[in-house]
Amino acid sequence: MQYAIDMAKLSGEDIPVGCVIVCNNEIIAKAHNEREKNNDISAHAEIVALRAAAKKLNNWRVENCSLYVTLEPCPMCAWAILNSRIKEVYFGSYDLKYGAFGSKINLCEISDAKTKVFGGIMENECNDLIKDYFLRLRK
Numbered sequence: 001m002q003y004a005i006d007m008a009k010l011s012g013e014d015i016p017v018g019c020v021i022v023c024n025n026e027i028i029a030k031a032h033n034e035r036e037k038n039n040d041i042s043a044h045a046e047i048v049a050l051r052a053a054a055k056k057l058n059n060w061r062v063e064n065c066s067l068y069v070t071l072e073p074c075p076m077c078a079w080a081i082l083n084s085r086i087k088e089v090y091f092g093s094y095d096l097k098y099g100a101f102g103s104k105i106n107l108c109e110i111s112d113a114k115t116k117v118f119g120g121i122m123e124n125e126c127n128d129l130i131k132d133y134f135l136r137l138r139k
Helices: 002-008 045-057 076-086 123-138
Strands: 018-023 027-034 065-071 088-093 115-119
Touching: 002 018, 002 027, 002 065, 002 123, 018 045, 027 045, 045 065, 045 076, 065 123, 088 123
Parallel strands: 065 088, 088 115
Antiparallel strands: 018 027, 018 065
16 A cells, blocks of 8 residues: 555646555556546546556456555546456545545445455555645645
8 A cells, every 4th residue: 555655746736546456466557647648527537547457468458466555546536446357456545535445435346346345554654645735725
């Protein structure tokens, strides 16, 4: 999760969310939010990382890999994760407004995917990223 936190810190003007995908104990993809940078609504850290992992594996099925992300995925990202066949998801902060792995809704309940989800990993550190971002924004 520390690598995902480090990626989140590179988000620039975007909400600081970082993501890494690990396969066979090796980071095969890493990303941070790039919506503002690229003027792309779909450029959430998870989507950018999934694209990089698929390219690295030469396959859209990112099976037997684990995804680490600093914020609970939104519905768009959660559905992409489930469809990519990621084996495990570890997230830091719970997103009570948009979280799609249990906080607001749980897309696992309507999917046939066998993805396992674990939340609250390094939660305080991940929460601080978001809090600090919005404090800076309000100043």
